[in-house]
Amino acid sequence: MKKKLSKKDWQIIRLLKENARMSDAEIGRRVGLSKS
Numbered sequence: 250m251k252k253k254l255s256k257k258d259w260q261i262i263r264l265l266k267e268n269a270r271m272s273d274a275e276i277g278r279r280v281g282l283s284k285s
Contacts, residue, residue, distance in 0.1 A: 257282065 254262075260280045264271055277284060 257280050261276055264276055264279060274284060276282075
């Protein structure tokens with residue numbers, strides 16, 4: 250079963266392509282997700 254990627258998923262992928270060493274906290278801050 251295939252699942253579609255959300256807008257947030259694509260934002261995370263784009264950020265990681267730019268800087269794969271970015272922390273999960275920084276990624277969350279940039280895409281508007283909480284730490285928990």
